[in-house]
Amino acid sequence: MVAVSSTLLFIAFVAYLVATFLFGGAVKSSSSEATKSFERWGKLAISVTIIGFISNLGYFITRWIAAGHAPVSNLFEFTTAFGMMVVGAFILIYFIYRIPALGLFALPIAVLIIAYASMFPRDITPLIPALKSYWLTIHVITAALGESILAISAVAGLIWLLKNIDLTKKSKQRFWIEAVMYVCVLVLGFVAATTTFSLADYKAEYNYVNKEEKVLKMEYHMPAIFGMNESTAITENAMTPLVEMPALVNAKKLTVVTWSVLFGTVLYILLRLILRKRIAAVLQPFAKKANSQFMDEIGYRSVLIGFPVFTLGALIFAMIWAHEAWSRFWGWDPKEVWALITWLFYAVFLHLRLTKGWHGEKSAWLALIGFIIIMFNLVAVNLIIAGLHSYA
Amino acid sequence: MDKIVCTCGNVNPAGTELCESCGRPLNQETKEKKLVDMRYEGSARRSQTYNKTIIDKIWNFFSSVKVGMWIIVSILVAAAIGTILPQVFYVPATTEADIAAYYERIYGTFGKLYYELGLSDLYSSWWFQTLIGMLGISLVIASLDRVIPLYKSLKKQQTKRHISFLKRQRIYGIGEIEASNESIDKAEEKLKTMRYKVKRDGNAILAERGRFSRWGPYVNHTGLIIFLLGVMLRAIPGFYVDETMWLREGETLYIPKTDGYFLESKEFTYETYSKEESSEVFGEAIDRVGSIAKNYQTDVALYKGADDAVAGKPDELEFVKDSSIQVNKPLKFDNFSVFQMDFRLDELKAMKFQLQDKETQESFGDFTIDLSDPQPIYELQNGYKVEILDYYADFTGFEEGVPQSKSPLPNNPAFLVKMYSPEFPKGETSFVMIKETLEPLGENKHKIAFQSVETRDVSGLTIRKDLTLPILMLGGLIFMIGVAQGSYWNHRRIWIQRLEDGQVVIAAHTNKNWLSIMKDIDAVSVVANLPKYEDQQDLDSKAEKGEGV
Numbered sequence: 042m043v044a045v046s047s048t049l050l051f052i053a054f055v056a057y058l059v060a061t062f063l064f065g066g067a068v069k070s071s072s073s074e075a076t077k078s079f080e081r082w083g084k085l086a087i088s089v090t091i092i093g094f095i096s097n098l099g100y101f102i103t104r105w106i107a108a109g110h111a112p113v114s115n116l117f118e119f120t121t122a123f124g125m126m127v128v129g130a131f132i133l134i135y136f137i138y139r140i141p142a143l144g145l146f147a148l149p150i151a152v153l154i155i156a157y158a159s160m161f162p163r164d165i166t167p168l169i170p171a172l173k174s175y176w177l178t179i180h181v182i183t184a185a186l187g188e189s190i191l192a193i194s195a196v197a198g199l200i201w202l203l204k205n206i207d208l209t210k211k212s213k214q215r216f217w218i219e220a221v222m223y224v225c226v227l228v229l230g231f232v233a234a235t236t237t238f239s240l241a242d243y244k245a246e247y248n249y250v251n252k253e254e255k256v257l258k259m260e261y262h263m264p265a266i267f268g269m270n271e272s273t274a275i276t277e278n279a280m281t282p283l284v285e286m287p288a289l290v291n292a293k294k295l296t297v298v299t300w301s302v303l304f305g306t307v308l309y310i311l312l313r314l315i316l317r318k319r320i321a322a323v324l325q326p327f328a329k330k331a332n333s334q335f336m337d338e339i340g341y342r343s344v345l346i347g348f349p350v351f352t353l354g355a356l357i358f359a360m361i362w363a364h365e366a367w368s369r370f371w372g373w374d375p376k377e378v379w380a381l382i383t384w385l386f387y388a389v390f391l392h393l394r395l396t397k398g399w400h401g402e403k404s405a406w407l408a409l410i411g412f413i414i415i416m417f418n419l420v421a422v423n424l425i426i427a428g429l430h431s432y433a
Numbered sequence: 434m435d436k437i438v439c440t441c442g443n444v445n446p447a448g449t450e451l452c453e454s455c456g457r458p459l460n461q462e463t464k465e466k467k468l469v470d471m472r473y474e475g476s477a478r479r480s481q482t483y484n485k486t487i488i489d490k491i492w493n494f495f496s497s498v499k500v501g502m503w504i505i506v507s508i509l510v511a512a513a514i515g516t517i518l519p520q521v522f523y524v525p526a527t528t529e530a531d532i533a534a535y536y537e538r539i540y541g542t543f544g545k546l547y548y549e550l551g552l553s554d555l556y557s558s559w560w561f562q563t564l565i566g567m568l569g570i571s572l573v574i575a576s577l578d579r580v581i582p583l584y585k586s587l588k589k590q591q592t593k594r595h596i597s598f599l600k601r602q603r604i605y606g607i608g609e610i611e612a613s614n615e616s617i618d619k620a621e622e623k624l625k626t627m628r629y630k631v632k633r634d635g636n637a638i639l640a641e642r643g644r645f646s647r648w649g650p651y652v653n654h655t656g657l658i659i660f661l662l663g664v665m666l667r668a669i670p671g672f673y674v675d676e677t678m679w680l681r682e683g684e685t686l687y688i689p690k691t692d693g694y695f696l697e698s699k700e701f702t703y704e705t706y707s708k709e710e711s712s713e714v715f716g717e718a719i720d721r722v723g724s725i726a727k728n729y730q731t732d733v734a735l736y737k738g739a740d741d742a743v744a745g746k747p748d749e750l751e752f753v754k755d756s757s758i759q760v761n762k763p764l765k766f767d768n769f770s771v772f773q774m775d776f777r778l779d780e781l782k783a784m785k786f787q788l789q790d791k792e793t794q795e796s797f798g799d800f801t802i803d804l805s806d807p808q809p810i811y812e813l814q815n816g817y818k819v820e821i822l823d824y825y826a827d828f829t830g831f832e833e834g835v836p837q838s839k840s841p842l843p844n845n846p847a848f849l850v851k852m853y854s855p856e857f858p859k860g861e862t863s864f865v866m867i868k869e870t871l872e873p874l875g876e877n878k879h880k881i882a883f884q885s886v887e888t889r890d891v892s893g894l895t896i897r898k899d900l901t902l903p904i905l906m907l908g909g910l911i912f913m914i915g916v917a918q919g920s921y922w923n924h925r926r927i928w929i930q931r932l933e934d935g936q937v938v939i940a941a942h943t944n945k946n947w948l949s950i951m952k953d954i955d956a957v958s959v960v961a962n963l964p965k966y967e968d969q970q971d972l973d974s975k976a977e978k979g980e981g982v
Contacts, residue, residue, distance in 0.1 A: 043714055107714050138948075164717035167706045169726050170760035252539050289540060334968075338948055345920040345945065352916060357909045366761045368772040368895040369675075370905070373556050375516040385509045389502050396472065396498040422516070 042107040043165065050100035050121065054155055056093025057128065060086050061148040067141035068327050083141050087132070090144060094132060097125045108165045111178040115166055116423060119181065120158030123419070126189035127151045130343070134193050138339055142331040146324075147196045153228050160235040176362035183354025184380070188415050190347030191387065197340035198408030203328035204336070205402065208321055214402075215321070221409065222320040223309055230305020234297075237304075238263045245279035247272040252288040259293055263300045267292035337401055340408050341394060348387050355380040379418035386411055441595070446582075448482030451475025453589040456598025468969060469601040471942050474590070476582035496578035501571040508564050515555040518547050569661045572654045580651040587644060592634035594928055594940075602928075602940035604951065606966030613937050619961035620929055627953060629927070636931035641924075647944065649919020656912030663904035674769070674898035681780065681805075682889035685736070685750075688896055691769055693738040695750055701776060701890035704728040729773050731758045731892040735766060758894070768898045775893025781843040785884040786865070788817055788852060791877065797854065799884065804843040816855050819881065823849040828866060836864070852879045925950050929963070939966050 063086035070079045101122065104112040112118040131147040168177070199221070206214045245261045249269030259269055261279075268282025269292045286292040309320075316323050359380065360370035371377065390407045393399040399407070437445045443454035450463045451474065458464045458475075469475060480496035483489045494500055518540055526535045536544035536553060551558050599605065610616060614636070621638055624631050629640035667673040676689040678696075685697040704727040708719050719725060736750040756764045763770040781804055788797040798813030804826065811819045825838040828847035836847060845867065851860035856878065864871040865881050925943040927950070932938060943950040947968065954966060 109712065162718075162721060164721060165714045166718040166722070167711055167715045167725055167727065170729050173759075174761040176761075287541075335948070338946065342946060349913065349916045349920050353913060357913065360905075360909075364899075364902070365763065368763070368770070368774065368897045370899075370902070373515065373520055373522075378512050378516050382509050382512055385505050385512075389505050389509075392498055392502055397502075 042103055046100050046103040046107060047163075049096045049103065050155075053093045053097035053100060053125070054152065056089050056096060057148045057152050057155075060089040060093060061145060061152070063089055064141045064144035064148065065327065068145050068330050083139070086141060086144060087135060090128065090132060090135075090148065094125070094128050097128065101125060104165070110168055110172075111182065112165075113181040113185065114168055114172055114177065115162070117158050117161040117163050119185065120161070120419065121155055122182070123185045123189055124151045124154035124158060126186050127154065127192050130186075130190045130193045130347075131196075133190075134339060134343060137342075138335060140331060140335060140339070142200055142327060143193075143196060143339065145327055146200055147193060150192070150196060150225075153225060153232075156232045157228055160232060171366055174362060174366060176358065176365065180354060180358040180362050183350060183358055185354070187347050187349075187351025187354050188383075188419075190343050190350060191415060192412055193343040194340040194347070194408040195412030197336045197343065198405035200328045200331050201333055201336040201340065201401070201405040202409070203321060203325050204331055205333060206321070208319060208325060215319075217406075218321045219319050222324075223305075226309045226312065226320070227301060227305035230303070230308055231297075231301035233308065234263065234300040234304040238300075244276065246275040247279065247282075248275060249273075250288060261293055261296065263296055265292070265296055266299050267295045269293065333401065337404060340404060344387060344390060344408070344411075348384075348391065351387070352384060356384060375422050376418065379414070379422050383411070383414050383418060386414055443589070446477040448477035449475065449586075450477075451586075451598060452595070453586040454591045456590075456594040458597055458601070464597075466601065468603055469598065471602075473579055473583050474586040476586040478578050478582055480578045492574060492578070495567075495571045495574035498575060501568070501575055504564060504568050504571055508561075508568065511555060511561055511564065514552060518544060518553065520556065521554045524553075565661070569658060572658050572661075576651050576654045580648070583647065587647065590639075592632040592639040593637040593930065594639075596930075596932065596938065599928055599930065599938050599940040602942050603947070603970050604939075604941040604954070604966050604968055606939045606964040607936055608964030609935065610937050610962040610964055612962065613931050613935065616937070616962040617929055617931060620957050620963065623957045623960045624927065627956065629925075638927070638929040640927040640929075643922045643924045645924075646918055646922035647924045649915050649917075649922070651915070652918055653912045653915025656908045656910070656915055658908075659911060660905055660908030663901045663908055666901045666904065667899075672900045674896060676896040677774070678894050678896065679777075680731070680733075680892045680894055681782070682891075683782075687738075687743050688769070688771070690896065690898070691767070692740045693742040694753075694766065694769070695736040695738055695742075696771065696894075697734045697736065698892055699732040699734060699755075701778075701892045702728060702730040702732070703776060703778060703890070704730075729760050729776060731773055731776075731894070732756075733758060733764065733771075735764065758892075768900060770897050772895040772897065773892065774895045777891040777893070779888040780891050781846060781886055782889040783887040784846065785886070786819075787882045787884050788813055788819060788854075789880055789882045791880045794882075797879070801887075802846075802848070804846055807848075816853075818853045820851040820853065820860065821848055822851055822862075825849075850881060852877070852881065854879060923949070925953065927954060927957075937964050939963050941966070 063082060067079060067082035067086050070082055101112060104118070108114075113122050127147065128151045131144060131151070135143060202214070202218050206212070206218055208215055208218075239262065243262055243264065245265060247259050247261065247265070247269060248256055249259055249272040251257050251270070258275070259272070264280045265272075265282040266284070267290075268285040270286060270288035272282060272285065272292075274281070282292070286295065312320060359377065363372065363377070364370040390399075390404070390411060393407070394404055436447055437449055437459050439445060439452035439455060439457055439459060441452060441455040441457065443452055445453055445459065449459055451457070451469060452459055453474075453476065456475075458466075458469065463469065463475065478496070480493045484493055518536070521532055524532055524535050526532045532553070533545075533548055536548040538544075540547065547553055555561055600607070617636060617638060621631050621633060621640075624638070624640040627642075629642045632639045632641075674690045678686060678689060680686055680696060680698045682698050682701055685695050688694045688696050705724040706715060706719055706727045708716055711719070715725075732755070734755050735753040737753050738750050753766065758764045758771060758773045760773050763772045765771075783801050783803050785799060785801045787799050789795060790797070797815070797817040800811035800813065800819060802808070802811075802821070807821050807824045809821055811821075813819065823836070825836050825847040826841050827839040827844045829837045829839045829845070831837065836849070838847075847864065847866045850863050850865055852863060853860045861877040861879055862872070862874045863877055863881060864873055865883075867883065870880060923943050923946050925941070927941045928939070930938045939954065941950050941954060951966075951968065954963070957963065
């Protein structure tokens with residue numbers, strides 16, 4: 042069952058990659074409006090996406106059966122489910138608006154998310170007491186669904202910006218849109234770095250002194266650029282860390298981040314050298330085909346659809362469960378706070394749009410920032426800020 | 434201020450921008466605009482009309498969405514700052530001094546600063562609470578300022594609108610069409626089948642649907658206000674209880690703040706997943722992580738005593754029920770819930786000793802000290818006895834010759850004892866600790882030899898009563914209804930009119946999803962002859978015409 046599950050996830054992953062290119066074809070041929078070729082590409086692309094999505098659902102269900110609980114209990118499972126739901130949300134929006142450009146940008150983001158997820162331990166973990174509740178299923182799935190629908194608005198915003206920012210002139214917008222591209226490449230860098238060192242089977246153990254002044258062991262899976270506080274190597278011939286960090290800093294995670302940035306930056310420079318253009322400029326022709334008005338409306342509509350779902354899953358169900366499990370419905374745990382921040386942010390988004398007329402560009406940037414907040418809550422709050430939710 | 438009388442005869446409240454009845458612009462500024470601002474139907478909002486008294490000024494301040502947004506952004510930023518370092522309630526220290534020291538020791542200068550600025554307890558700071566309060570006021574005022582005039586003008590709107598109103602709509606078209614009267618009839622029929630409420634007034638049609646979505650924002654704001662009020666109710670005595678208790682196996686204790694309820698711990702269980710017993714798929718994870726917790730459980734019996742019974746163990750305890758408290762499965766009674774929150778394994782319960790001759794190790798009898806209730810004297814056979822002079826539950830060492838105990842918890846018990854025997858009727862003094870024995874008053878013949886211990890587990894329980902929960906649930910429910918109402922439905926209106934000169938006008942407005950309303954109009958155009966319309970705001974599609982989408 043577990044093997045079947047993994048295979049299905051892999052099939053979904055490949056299908057999304059293929060569908061991305063098919064959507065690219067659909068966008069390219071869309072200049073000849075409503076031609077047969079456009080219809081063919083578009084139909085093929087969405088079919089492959091749906092096949093991938095069904096396979097992805099198959100992964101989810103088989104893993105659920107194998108584990109005996111909803112596969113949303115650790116970082117790998119949650120992030121994968123999130124990626125899957127982004128595709129689901131895209132399919133939903135696609136059938137309302139039928140815009141291939143959306144698929145061209147939404148699918149690679151889903152692929153990146155799933156690839157990122159796969160870098161974390163993939164084994165099926167039994168549930169710790171705090172997670173043993175049917176609210177795990179209800180709360181986490183609803184919250185992820187809400188976040189994934191909100192993510193579509195960022196995709197629409199990204200397309201809007203790629204289309205409308207003048208990349209021939211120097212501007213703040215040109216800088217920041219390229220920064221977004223660079224960050225996407227960094228995620229790829231993380232995947233590349235993790236895969237490289239894990240293929241090389243790199244392992245090194247160190248002893249270190251933690252902030253409570255206890256001696257503990259830490260296993261690195263990447264060459265230690267940064268060493269833990271007062272670390273000494275246990276593994277023979279382990280690399281001596283270049284810089285030793287104070288006890289407050291988790292040097293292992295810092296090392297992972299640094300390697301990811303290094304790999305990502307090298308990758309980015311290579312891409313720039315090969316393409317001889319900004320990445321945004323490479324993508325711009327694809328975005329140019331999209332109608333700004335449509336993109337703006339999709340961005341707004343996905344926030345409208347996603348916001349109530351997010352509220353229900355990430356705040357209301359969360360509070361009900363928190364009251365059952367932790368005796369209080371709200372405890373200012375970092376993950377809770379960041380869910381509240383996400384909610385407040387989208388509330389501001391909606392108000393600015395409705396009453397201050399923040400359409401088009403401003404709305405698009407806000408949608409992107411909203412996605413960054415969601416990703417911050419998913420990645421940084423789990424990995425950096427320790428709290429009750431750090432189950433990874 | 435005076436009321437405004439429109440050319441059509443309708444009397445509008447002062448400050449109205451668009452006549453409630455026919456839609457004519459009522460002031461110069463509105464007349465000059467190419468498109469009218471339809472957000473509140475051009476109705477007279479108090480905040481836009483009066484600005485004289487202090488009450489006007491406060492009202493205007495809080496009714497502003499801009500101000501509201503600044504309040505939310507401030508809360509958002511403050512909330513984020515509060516997650517940089519753990520808040521005080523997650524820090525393993527209780528006294529102010531310990532907490533301050535903790536922040537400095539663990540997080541250095543930044544931690545010290547964070548603590549001194551009060552950021553370590555940010556969410557209960559006066560200014561954060563003030564921001565939340567301001568948000569509440571803003572919600573009330575901003576909603577009232579808008580919903581009442583909006584309601585009035587939507588109620589008063591007439592089917593026939595003035596051309597000056599129609600041509601300032603975002604979707605607008607005008608033209609001569611053949612068989613215009615027939616077309617209007619057909620359009621009316623078609624719109625009815627599309628679940629529009631259609632009103633007809635001569636040559637004019639007003640088709641409207643989903644008006645109730647306009648109330649969504651005000652409904653969800655009401656929900657939020659109820660929620661915030663619910664949170665405030667906590668401050669009223671009796672509404673909210675948050676207590677903790679440590680309950681040892683075998684112990685029966687009064688449950689704090691209840692009306693005479695007592696809880697007995699029968700057993701505490703801590704389980705981890707073992708590779709043998711759990712499902713095969715978990716093997717890898719158990720290997721990788723080591724031990725994974727499976728269950729924390731306290732088996733308890735609940736008793737009820739007299740309502741005012743608090744301490745000790747009253748005689749008349751009435752058994753209520755047995756229960757197993759687990760994480761996610763609290764014990765519930767009356768309005769209280771008892772949660773499994775913490776535990777300590779193997780706390781010392783009793784220690785068994787033997788009085789011996791130091792050299793021959795001959796035994797003169799065993800005795801067991803119950804660490805929660807040490808007896809002053811333990812009588813042994815043949816005139817031997819042991820007197821406990823002093824008991825140090827959590828012995829940490831001597832200070833100036835005086836033994837110290839850190840806490841009343843039996844973490845490291847030590848005893849000052851006197852051993853009586855026929856040979857030493859005045860007794861020999863000994864200081865007994867777990868691993869060694871001191872003889873402070875000179876060499877003894879006898880000793881107290883440690884035999885064994887009994888341990889028991891301690892459950893950390895939280896006792897909670899929260900009578901505000903139903904109010905919070907109600908607030909949440911109303912919020913969800915409102916937000917769904919406002920998000921998943923749209924208020925669409927389509928006006929079709931045949932003017933006196935024979936031209937037909939079509940205009941439409943929706944609060945969102947403009948593409949959908951255009952699809953609706955296109956569907957009507959299939960059966961009825963309608964003039965071509967355009968989206969007067971979509972510059973992009975004008976530019977892109979011919980280029981294709």
